[in-house]
Amino acid sequence: MALSGMLSFFNLRNIEFSILxxxxxxxxxxxxxxxxxxxxxxxxxxxxxxxxxxxxxxxxYLKGEGIFNIVLAFPKRGKYAIKELTVSSYFPFxxxxxxxxxxxxxxxxxxxxxxKCDILSLxxxxxxxxxxxxxxxxxxxxxxxxxxxxNQGDSLKxxxxxxxxxxxxxxxxxxxxxxxNPVIINLNDFTGSxxxxxxRATYALIVLSKAENPVGLKLGxxxxxxxxxxxxxxxxxxxxxxxxQE
Numbered sequence: 001m002a003l004s005g006m007l008s009f010f011n012l013r014n015i016e017f018s019i020l021x022x023x024x025x026x027x028x029x030x031x032x033x034x035x036x037x038x039x040x041x042x043x044x045x046x047x048x049x050x051x052x053x054x055x056x057x058x059x060x061y062l063k064g065e066g067i068f069n070i071v072l073a074f075p076k077r078g079k080y081a082i083k084e085l086t087v088s089s090y091f092p093f094x095x096x097x098x099x100x101x102x103x104x105x106x107x108x109x110x111x112x113x114x115x116k117c118d119i120l121s122l123x124x125x126x127x128x129x130x131x132x133x134x135x136x137x138x139x140x141x142x143x144x145x146x147x148x149x150x151n152q153g154d155s156l157k158x159x160x161x162x163x164x165x166x167x168x169x170x171x172x173x174x175x176x177x178x179x180x181n182p183v184i185i186n187l188n189d190f191t192g193s194x195x196x197x198x199x200r201a202t203y204a205l206i207v208l209s210k211a212e213n214p215v216g217l218k219l220g221x222x223x224x225x226x227x228x229x230x231x232x233x234x235x236x237x238x239x240x241x242x243x244x245q246e
Contacts, residue, residue, distance in 0.1 A: 012100050014041035019106050027077045027113040038065040051086040077112040077241045111237045115199035146174045182226035184216040198240050209233040
C-alpha cells in the first residue's frame, strides 16, 4: 500500500497543464476545450483523471507532452473565469487516490446561443436603416475599385500605403459594394425577453454574414457599421456576449 501511495504521488507531481485557446464557444452548445499536459519526469504517467469545471476526461498515458480534449457546456453567455483544474490518480493499484488542484488564470467569452428566427423582414426591400452611414458605391471587403483621399473615420487597415508614399497625402482603398443591401440589426427587431432578443440577433448576424450580406449591429449607444467578413462578425458577437442592458 505504501508503494501504491508513492507511485500515485510521483504520477502527479511533475505534470504541468495549460488550456489552449478554443474556437468560438456558444452558450448551451457542447464545446471542445484542448488541454496541454506536459510530463517533466522521465517516468511515464498513467490513468490521470482531469476535471475542469463540471467535466472530466481521462489521460490513459503521458510521456513528454500531449494535447487532450475535454467537452464543456456553458449555461449562458458572458465571460467565465477558469481558475482551477483538478488532476487525480488511483494508479497503480487503486488503493489510494492522489489529487492535485492546479491554479489557472484563464478567461473565456461564451457567445449567445443562436436562436432561430425569421430574418426576411430584416432584408425586405424598403426597410430604412437610418443608422447606416454607408454611401452608395462604397463598402468594405468588396472588390478594390480605386483609391481616394482619407476621410476621418476610415479604417486604418484600408490605407493604401503605396499611393500615400507617392502623393504625400494619406490615401485609402475604395471598394465596390458587396452583394446585398446593408442591414443593421437592432434588438428591437425581435420579440421576447432580452436574452431571447440577443439570441435571435446572434442567429440573424450569423446567417446574414454567411450569405456575405453587409451587416451591422446597434447595441445601446454603440453602432457597428455594416461590413462583411469573419472578424467583423466576431466583434459583434462578442459585443452581444457581454452586453448588459442599462
